[in-house]
Amino acid sequence: QVQLVESGGGLVKPGGSLRLSCAASGFTFSDYYMSWIRQAPGKGLEWVSYISSSGSTIYYADSVKGRFTISRDNAKNSLYLQMNSLRAEDTAVYYCARGPDSTAFDYWGQGTLVTVSS
Amino acid sequence: EIVLTQSPGTLSLSPGERATLSCRASQSVSSSYLAWYQQKPGQAPRLLIYGASSRATGIPDRFSGSGSGTDFTLTISRLEPEDFAVYYCQQYGSSPGLTFGGGTKVEIK
Numbered sequence: 001q002v003q004l005v006e007s008g009g010g011l012v013k014p015g016g017s018l019r020l021s022c023a024a025s026g027f028t029f030s031d032y033y034m035s036w037i038r039q040a041p042g043k044g045l046e047w048v049s050y051i052s053s054s055g056s057t058i059y060y061a062d063s064v065k066g067r068f069t070i071s072r073d074n075a076k077n078s079l080y081l082q083m084n085s086l087r088a089e090d091t092a093v094y095y096c097a098r099g100p101d102s103t104a105f106d107y108w109g110q111g112t113l114v115t116v117s118s
Numbered sequence: 119e120i121v122l123t124q125s126p127g128t129l130s131l132s133p134g135e136r137a138t139l140s141c142r143a144s145q146s147v148s149s150s151y152l153a154w155y156q157q158k159p160g161q162a163p164r165l166l167i168y169g170a171s172s173r174a175t176g177i178p179d180r181f182s183g184s185g186s187g188t189d190f191t192l193t194i195s196r197l198e199p200e201d202f203a204v205y206y207c208q209q210y211g212s213s214p215g216l217t218f219g220g221g222t223k224v225e226i227k
Binding site: 035 | 165175
């Protein structure tokens, strides 16, 4: 069965960096676009970034452009999010999700919490 | 960027009742690339509907989606106890901004 497992969250000071990982299994990872989506405490969902199956196409939300970098390693079935210059407003649960494709985001990980605070 | 507005913000209903949730887009959603997700406290969102009206794998047929252009609806024909949750719509046809609506909470009356 499809599984997505995020890791790498934690407490970081404003201006700091963090790298999130997402380990995928149960499907051919290299066939799918992958995304990061976040949810601030008590708030709604916000799409952060996506990367095409080959890694050749990448998009970011304006709120993270220039600070976050998405990448993938198809040989390791893994997705990454390098987060630099973190701000308090980046505090959220970060979800890894399969997609988007014609079936939207059809599988999600359980999420990893990132807290940016001094 | 397409803005999605969900209404109502909260829907108070009893088990067995019908729930009708609305999602309105600020401009036409490409090829009906509109999805609905369900989220329960402490859990990741779960895909219910994609392509405006197609049910995702394993989703009961009491959930149905309809609409096109700028107006979309999620209907739960008869609420089960496990259906009380927050529901989000999302458009995924207009890159790069893959926007979500603000959510509708369906609570027990």
